[in-house]
Amino acid sequence: MKKIFLMLLTALPATLFAQSQVxxxxxxxxxxxxxxxxxxxxxxxxxxxRVPGxxxxxxxxxxxxxxxxKAGFVEEKSNEFEAPxxxxxxxxxxxxxxxxxxxxSVTIVGENAPLIAFKTNRNMIPINCPSTPEGGVTAEVVFVGKGTPDDLKDKDLKGKIVFGDVSASRLANMAAKAxxxxxxxxxxxxxxxxxKHQTSIQFGSIAPNSPIWALLLSYGVKEKLKAACLKGAVSLKVNIQTKIYQADELTIVANAKGSVLPQERFVFSAHVQEPGANDNASGVGTLAEMARLTANLIKQGKFKPQRTLTFLWGDEIVSTRRYIVEDSLRAKGIKWGMSLDMVGEDTQKTGGSFLIEKMPDPSxxxxxxxxxxxxxxxxDVKEKDLFPHYYNDFIFDICKAQGKHANWVVNFNPFEGGSDHTPFLQNKIPGLLMWHFTDVFYHTDNDRIDKxxxxxxKNVGISALTAAYTxxxxxxxxxxxxxSQVKNDxxxxxxxxxxxxxxxIADGKAIADEKHIIEVWSKWYTDALTTINTMAVKPQTTRIGSAIKVAVLEIEKQKETYLKNLN
Known part of the structure; x- marks a missing residue:
């Protein structure tokens, strides 16, 4: 009876076993x-x-x-694998x-209520801005329009505040010289x-050691101040308090050790800096809970990682790049990277959608x-920059499964760059970004916890962990x-x-150009299929290689049919 059961078991398709794992x-x-x-x-x-340090x-x-x-991670003393x-x-x-x-705070002289204040607009002070003298300053404000040379021509700016319908960092150099x-x-x-969102200010910065201070304005405040200036002379009372000091930069790295191939790993990264709730306190919070749950499941014996799971929190791009390039042996073992950035949005308030930013493919x-x-x-992606890999489709399908389960909208966008996934890709490591866009509160001081x-x-955390565990x-x-999944995709x-x-082609485009697009997509996918060869922790037979060859032939056959029909 046992022998018959084993024969039936081995006859079941591999998809059932893999699906049960997921x-x-x-x-x-x-x-x-x-x-x-x-x-x-x-x-x-x-x-x-939050600024590093x-x-x-x-x-x-x-x-x-x-x-x-509290979850059971212990501070490492000599090496990261001295404990599970x-x-x-x-x-x-x-x-x-x-x-x-x-x-x-900024107050128009003669008025009681501030024109703008840090309590309601904390992005009004650009990064690196120095303080005003103690007690603040009072001076005439001069409106210079768009800040062009003609706008500044013949204006006496000495000892005054320069106000323009242009970025403060652009104004700062010209104003300081004047x-x-x-x-x-x-x-x-x-x-x-x-x-519409007239109180929003996107955070920004000015050059370190700036000789003058700078402030950023919302649309509503800008319009009110401009109207006042156009009526006549306006003086402002400005008070700015900031701190500038030497400090250490901190990065925190946690590891759940793999039992079979500990040097191979999946690396999650969430950046800490920036002032927003969704960007990126949400990534920090989601990844912290992912690490807590992982530790809990390991301690209960419900999850046994065979490769290492790494969780990293630090300075955007800087910490992730450093983690990769500082240790070439460690970098060699990083098989996947994932950035969690702007992952908690209430899209009814912020707009847009949850997105997976793909590794560079022909799209x-x-x-x-x-x-x-x-x-x-x-x-600026060229054909030489394309990165064929199963990771795109694998992660997207996991997220779609959670989306279907939880009635959660999941979309993707072609590669754009700009977050913690880029250091992985720059070092030839598969890397993806989980994020949201378009967000009308992106980088603004209206990106608060209510958004x-x-x-x-939870949806993001579940998807990211399920993919990594698998x-x-x-x-x-x-x-x-x-x-099978990648072939079908x-x-x-x-x-x-x-x-x-x-x-x-019907609209007049060149047939050769359109054929080339089909050819590039076909090659991208056939190359992506070959990367599956190294997915399994312990490949037991040649079945994976054989399946890849069959899938590649099917894709190439379909490509040839399409190319012929494009004639």
Whole structure:
């Protein structure tokens, strides 16, 4: 009887085994991820304007440390694998001083209520801005329009405040040379809808050691002050308090050791700096809860990572790049990277959608059909920059499964860059970004905790963990299922591109150019299939290689059919 059962078992398709593995991890993460924990951490972090080395940044790092310690991570003494769960805080003296805002206000002389104040607009003080003299300053303000040479021509700016409908950093150099004591500027991108959200200010910076102070204005304040200036002379009382001091930069790294291939790892990264709730207190909070749950499941024996899971919190791009390049042996073992950035949005309030930013595939070059870039904008991707890998489709399918389960909208965008996924890609490591866009409150001081959804935090955390758990324990059946998945996604993509190319040719586009697009997509996917060869922790047979060859032949056959039909 036992022999017959084993024969029936081996006859079952690999997809059933692999799917049961994913389903089991979904069950564990859906039951175990506590969105209240993630939200609480997010709320703590968003209280601070976080710049590497300053009070808020360091408090956030130590808050995460407390979560890790309570979860069972122990501080490493000699190496990261001395215990199943370890963490360390890396300290580095900063080359330049850190900075933090304390308070600020601007009042039109003759009025009682402030025109603008730090309590309601904490982005009004740009990073690196010095303080005014104690007690503040009072001076005439001069409106210079767009700050062009003609706008500044023949204006006496010495000892005055320069105000323009242009970025403060652009005004600062010109105003300082003209003897001004400070500048006030306005610059908001259209997608933030400043005329609707009139109190929003995007955070910015001025050059370190600036000889004059600067302030950033919202649309509403800019319009009010401009109207006052156009009526006649206006004087302002300005008081700015900031701190500039030497400090250490902190990064915190936690590891859940793999039992079979500990040097191979999946690395999560969430940046701490920036003042927003969604950007990126939400990433910090989600990743902290992911680490807590992982430790809990390991201690209960419900999850046994065979490769290492690494969780990293630090300075955006800087900490992640350093983690990769400082140790070439460690970098060699990083098989996947994922950035959690702006992952908690209440999209009913912020707009846009949850997105997976793909590794560079041909849609980053030929963006057409349902593919579209966000307002962040396209990068300069060439064919030599393409990065074929199964990771794109694998992660997207995991997220779609959670989306279907939780009625959660999941979309993707072609590669654009600009977050913690880019250091992975620059070092030839598969890397993806989980984020949201378009967000009308992006980088503004209206990105507060009321714009964060605990449900979104949970959906992202579940998806990210389920994908990582599956990959760090991937077996032959996981790989075989992924071959089938990627092949089907490839055939669907080729059909889409074929239909788009047929229409393009009918509209007068060159046949050779349209054929080239089909060829590049086909090659991208056939190359992506070959990367599945290294997915399994312990490949047991040659089945994976054989499945890849069959899938590649099917894709190439379909490509040839489409190319012939394009004639």
């Amino acid at each position: 389903d089991n991890y979904f069950k564990l993460t859906r039951e175990g991820f506590n969105e209240k924990n993630a939200f609480q951490t997010t709320a703590f972090v968003e209280k601070y304007f 300053n009070t808020g940044f360091n408090a956030s790092i130590h808050y995460v440390e407390d979560i890790l310690k 769960l370890t963490y360390r805080i890396e300290k580095r003296p900063m080359k330049r001083s850190t900075w933090e805002p304390v308070d600020a 003897g001004a004591i400070g500048v006030m500027g306005y610059s908001m991108p259209a997608y933030t809808q400043p005329e 980053a070059i030929w963006t057409r059909g349902n593919d579209k870039h966000s307002e962040w904008g396209a990068g 964060v959804s605990p449900t979104t935090l 990959l760090v324990t991937a077996n032959e059946n996981t790989a075989l299922t992924t071959v 490839a055939l669907a993509r080729l059909k889409t591109e074929f239909d788009l190319s047929k229409k393009a």
